[in-house]
């Protein structure tokens with residue numbers, strides 16, 4: 086890959102680089118400093134932080150610097166700007182791991198098979214997600230892959246044993262997305278929080294495994310082939326869903342599915358889930374509606390809608 090080199094500073098905080106994407110997109114190298122980037126914007130959003138006036142390449146700083154960050158939570162960009170400017174400090178990409186010994190395909194009429202049935206997960210579905218039985222530990226083990234490589238797994242006990250979930254040691258959970266390989270190829274990708282929720286929603290759904298969504302996870306979604314995104318986090322994660330929509334909006338058509346308070350997508354019927362997803366409003370429309378409900382848009386500075394006591398100030 087062509088090195089960006091030292092940028093030229095323009096007025097304000099904008100930086101200009103020779104675009105590393107021009108050669109591929111335009112046939113010839115950029116030598117005229119056509120790529121603009123505003124590091125300050127990273128603080129508020131990963132949105133469109135670089136743009137090449139010559140070849141039209143645009144995207145996040147991660148893409149520009151080919152950085153795969155792992156741990157910093159989304160919206161803590163100020164802390165990692167220095168990492169963007171010092172690519173030698175990159176955190177590594179997810180590394181391939183292996184399944185524990187002794188796992189085998191789930192068979193019907195076993196404890197593992199019965200557990201899946203009790204969660205309304207068919208054997209076909211188990212095969213699709215490559216779920217395995219780990220009889221020695223009495224767990225269903227669910228692989229998480231990236232570009233076909235196993236990068237994480239989650240092992241759910243099926244006999245009530247604690248802890249409910251086991252994970253591989255020393256592997257960062259917060260940099261992976263369940264089912265991104267498949268869902269990232271679909272026309273509409275749904276972002277859920279838990280794996281069982283994602284499975285309940287269907288094969289175009291991914292799971293973030295946490296409501297704290299990391300920049301690397303946002304990158305993976307932003308870089309997916311899916312033009313349309315519906316966020317469908319758990320109902321107590323409305324603020325995180327708003328942040329996620331905001332970060333994805335420059336890259337994707339974003340809708341926000343708001344589940345009934347107190348509900349868990351894994352417990353909702355297929356019909357209810359389908360209804361919620363089919364009628365999920367476009368994020369911008371929803372934002373406007375929430376702002377009006379909060380008495381906003383009256384000339385005062387716009388506030389993102391929040392839940393609970395935050396807007397009672």
Ligand SMILES: [Zn+2]
Pocket residue numbers: 104105106107108115119120137138139140141142
């Ligand atoms: Zn370019």
